[in-house]
Amino acid sequence: MHKYIMKNKLIYTFEDDLKESLKDPGFKKAWQESETEYLLAKKIIDKRLKNKMSQRTLAKKLNTSQAAISRIETMQANPSLSFLKKIAQAFDSQLSIQFQ
Numbered sequence: 100m101h102k103y104i105m106k107n108k109l110i111y112t113f114e115d116d117l118k119e120s121l122k123d124p125g126f127k128k129a130w131q132e133s134e135t136e137y138l139l140a141k142k143i144i145d146k147r148l149k150n151k152m153s154q155r156t157l158a159k160k161l162n163t164s165q166a167a168i169s170r171i172e173t174m175q176a177n178p179s180l181s182f183l184k185k186i187a188q189a190f191d192s193q194l195s196i197q198f199q
Contacts, residue, residue, distance in 0.1 A: 136174045139183075144172050146190045160189040 170176035187194040
């Protein structure tokens with residue numbers, strides 16, 4: 100269970116909400132259609148935070164705008180493969196794409 104109690108307040112986590120929301124067939128279909136974009140955005144955010152970078156810092160490394168990074172992280176943009184490679188390089192990582 101992912102609920103935590105802090106100072107007498109119950110915290111409802113994203114995982115709890117997602118589990119509940121996935122019971123709705125319409126939401127489940129929409130989630131499945133956008134899950135890849137969500138996982139990509141989450142991975143970029145995680146890597147950026149792990150590297151202690153702001154969106155602005157990452158944008159400067161990529162010669163783009165902070166707004167462009169924000170759009171990718173909020174799933175409002177569909178970055179090209181070459182741009183994803185540049186992001187990976189900015190994190191000193193390799194881009195890996197899989198079909199499952």
